[in-house]
Amino acid sequence: MKAEHLQLAYGAKVIYDDCDFHFDVEDKVGIVGVNGAGKTTLFRAILGQQELDDGEITLPGLRLGYLPQEIVISPEDKAITVWEYVAAGRPVDSLQLELNAEYEKLAKYPESKAILERITKLQDLIDTYDVANFDYELLRILEKMHLSGLVDQKMQDLSGGQKSKVAFARVLFENAGLLLLDEPTNHLDAMTKQFVMNFLRHYKGMVMVISHDIEFLDAVTNKTLFVNKVTHKMKVYRGNYTDFRRQYAEEKAAEDARITEQEREIRRLTEFVERARAAKRSNTALIGMGHQREKVLAKKLAELETREKDYGRVEINISPAKQSNKTPLEVQNLSFAYPDSPELYSRLSFALTRGEKFLIVGENGVGKSTLLKLIVGELTPTSGSIILGANTTIAYYAQELEILDPRRTIFENIQSHDFTDTELRGMLSNFLFHDDDIYKKVGVLSPGEKARVALCKILLQRANLIILDEPTNHFDPETQKIVGENLHGYSGTIIMVSHNPAFVEQVGITRMLVVPSKNSTTDHKNASSLAIVKNYSRELLEYYYYLNSDLI
Numbered sequence: 001m002k003a004e005h006l007q008l009a010y011g012a013k014v015i016y017d018d019c020d021f022h023f024d025v026e027d028k029v030g031i032v033g034v035n036g037a038g039k040t041t042l043f044r045a046i047l048g049q050q051e052l053d054d055g056e057i058t059l060p061g062l063r064l065g066y067l068p069q070e071i072v073i074s075p076e077d078k079a080i081t082v083w084e085y086v087a088a089g090r091p092v093d094s095l096q097l098e099l100n101a102e103y104e105k106l107a108k109y110p111e112s113k114a115i116l117e118r119i120t121k122l123q124d125l126i127d128t129y130d131v132a133n134f135d136y137e138l139l140r141i142l143e144k145m146h147l148s149g150l151v152d153q154k155m156q157d158l159s160g161g162q163k164s165k166v167a168f169a170r171v172l173f174e175n176a177g178l179l180l181l182d183e184p185t186n187h188l189d190a191m192t193k194q195f196v197m198n199f200l201r202h203y204k205g206m207v208m209v210i211s212h213d214i215e216f217l218d219a220v221t222n223k224t225l226f227v228n229k230v231t232h233k234m235k236v237y238r239g240n241y242t243d244f245r246r247q248y249a250e251e252k253a254a255e256d257a258r259i260t261e262q263e264r265e266i267r268r269l270t271e272f273v274e275r276a277r278a279a280k281r282s283n284t285a286l287i288g289m290g291h292q293r294e295k296v297l298a299k300k301l302a303e304l305e306t307r308e309k310d311y312g313r314v315e316i317n318i319s320p321a322k323q324s325n326k327t328p329l330e331v332q333n334l335s336f337a338y339p340d341s342p343e344l345y346s347r348l349s350f351a352l353t354r355g356e357k358f359l360i361v362g363e364n365g366v367g368k369s370t371l372l373k374l375i376v377g378e379l380t381p382t383s384g385s386i387i388l389g390a391n392t393t394i395a396y397y398a399q400e401l402e403i404l405d406p407r408r409t410i411f412e413n414i415q416s417h418d419f420t421d422t423e424l425r426g427m428l429s430n431f432l433f434h435d436d437d438i439y440k441k442v443g444v445l446s447p448g449e450k451a452r453v454a455l456c457k458i459l460l461q462r463a464n465l466i467i468l469d470e471p472t473n474h475f476d477p478e479t480q481k482i483v484g485e486n487l488h489g490y491s492g493t494i495i496m497v498s499h500n501p502a503f504v505e506q507v508g509i510t511r512m513l514v515v516p517s518k519n520s521t522t523d524h525k526n527a528s529s530l531a532i533v534k535n536y537s538r539e540l541l542e543y544y545y546y547l548n549s550d551l552i
Contacts, residue, residue: 001062001178001206006234007054008041015041017232019055021225025177028200028207030217030241033227034432034476035448039210040069042227043180046208062206063128065089065176069183069447069474071160071167078156082147082166085155087138089174090129098122129175138173144195145169146363157341160399161187161364172199181209183447185216186473189363189499212448212476214502217241259305266304269297318427320464320492321418324354325389328465328493329375334384336367336374344370347384350513354464357487357494357508362515368497369399369469371515375495376467388465395463399470401454406443413442414457424460430482431456448474455483464492472500481506 006019015038023029031039044050046057047066077085099122106115130137142148145165150158158166164187171179179200185193197219200207208225211217217224217240224237224244237244276290330351337343344367352358360368373379375386376396388394397403404413410433414424428438431452442453451474458466466487472480484506487494498504 001060002058003055004058005055006045006052006057008038008045008050008052014232016052016055016234019232019234021234021236023206023208023223023236025206026204027223028203028221029209030221030224030244031208031210031227032212032217032224032241032244032476034229035452035474035479036446037227037229038232039227040182040446043182043208043210046178046180059178062177063125063174064178064180065171065174066180067168067171067182067184069186071164073155073163073167079154081152081154082158083138083142083151085166086142086147086170086173087134089170090134092126092129092131092134095122095126095129099126137175141169141173141199144199145192146189150365159365159369161369164188165192165364168196172196176205178206178208179203181207181211183211183474184209185211185213185499186470187364190501191363193499212472212474212480213500214241214477255305256307259307262300262304266297266300269293269300273297318459318462318486318490320393321462322391322393322464324392324464324493326354327351328354328389328392329495330387330389331375332385332387334374334386335382336370336379337382343382349384352493352495354493355491357510358496359504359509359512360495360497360515361499361512366515368515372396372398372467372469372495372497392465393461393463394465394467395458395461397454397458397466397468397471399473401450403457404442404450404454407441409439409441410445410453411438413453414460416460418462419460427456427460430486432479432482446474448476448479451475452479459486459490466490466492466494468494468496468498470497470499472498472503 001023003019003021006016008015033039041050045052047064099119102115102119102122109115142151147165147169150162168184188196197216200220221240224239224241226235226237226244237247273290273294276286279286332349334348335343335346360371362368370379374381376394442450455471471483480503484503487507
């Protein structure tokens, strides 16, 4: 795969400026860069969905498999089963019908080269799908991604996380020559992620993956493509994400030293030129040298490299506007089931203490997001009650980011009477929106940029109970660190669903609720009680993932 002289701009906003890269047929490539740098746009260009201003991308006969960030199931696919949806990734039956039709044509026109070429292409394509092992491979992927219990369910009946996993399983089953994966671990539980990492590491084809998951990138990739939002350039680094960060840090240190030396030389020349200009007319030698140095100075100024702007953190008070009661939330004997579906919870009870940071973990589809929606009142319990303390105020961050108005600018979306415009600008700067960035319409932002705006807006509400559903989806490591620091210092109460152990540690979780799988039978999952509340520790979270590793 080769890209040459890529140029792309939206009006005055430059995305790519003369970018080149080359990858070999079995390279595993991590594509990194801050939100909005143009990573997803590159995938769209490879897929032919984005027209470039100049340059070209060459794909020598590679069949593409694509997993977008946001999964949309077509209306005709909603009514089919999980098995049928994943199996459609290898359209062997339809290809076989086409092949049979071509053979019928060949019987009538045996000398036709066009028909023979078409037969050869169809047969080669069918061969890539490994028809002999079709059912075995399909079942293996479904089992390893913990979807085998869903094979007869309709796509429309799945949770958002389950749909994402099923779409991912279909892409893996396609057996394409080039996989384009955009934030593939956003909805994966730890056990499924482990299988996917092993699968991709040994995949017989090229993989290009956009991800902010350092563990995933380090486990899978052998090359890294850095898309620089500041310079609009791309550069290939050998090695995984950690290797890239080391090489990039070395380059930045060398660049800073080089620019510092350039600036020192410019100051020296400037001082000499100024002395020469102030010299007496009789001092012709100094004046002459001044003219020479002035030419050198002009050249040095033209060659001076631009130092990337370093934006400092701004301290803003985001503590709760008022303190909650000692018990901001209590869940009593909660039971819930969707229509025509098994019960998700049966007599679930727990209470939160003011200032707790409470983590909810479990596999996809066990009802983690549903529990949050019950707490905020978007769903009604089948039985039992959810009691909010008298002074409890809630700010809710949902995966769908419904709190944002796509028609309004970033700044308009986060405006609050509790903060001055200067304070709001400072808070946006903490979330990596600087200068004129704040006047972009939310509708044109990348998913990661939208997530940053939503989190910023949540914190500015100064509620005393923050509820977060997978807050680090789409976040690059720098943003994750910033958000983790903000939440760690938050004095209110937090309820959070997350599959990101590093972020969990940054926030400072105090307890966790394990929601076991509906298919659990082992004692450690305690399926009979349907939920387990335990004191939190990093060792406990790792132990939970270890106990579930038998599913990998």
